[in-house]
Amino acid sequence: MSLRTSFAEHRRARARRREERAFERSLARAPTVESAHELRSLSTRR
Template sequence: MSRLRTAIAERRRTRARLREDRAFERLLARAPTVESAHELRAISTRR
């Protein structure tokens, strides 16, 4: 049962990370300028 819970938790973390990545890509696409998109990308590399 422990392995099952671990697998489920890992899958949840993976899906959450993918959701965050997609949301960030949408944010970049809506950036008003290229410079602001570069700033957002620089901030994201620090996480």
């Protein structure tokens, strides 16, 4: 594996983790259990 490929994979993994953390924060801030459930169901469609 080349160094460039390795860096690209690392960037993609970091971006995925950043998106997951942002999603978890939005779930934690959901005003109701129903809205949190709706967010979760929408995320499975991505």
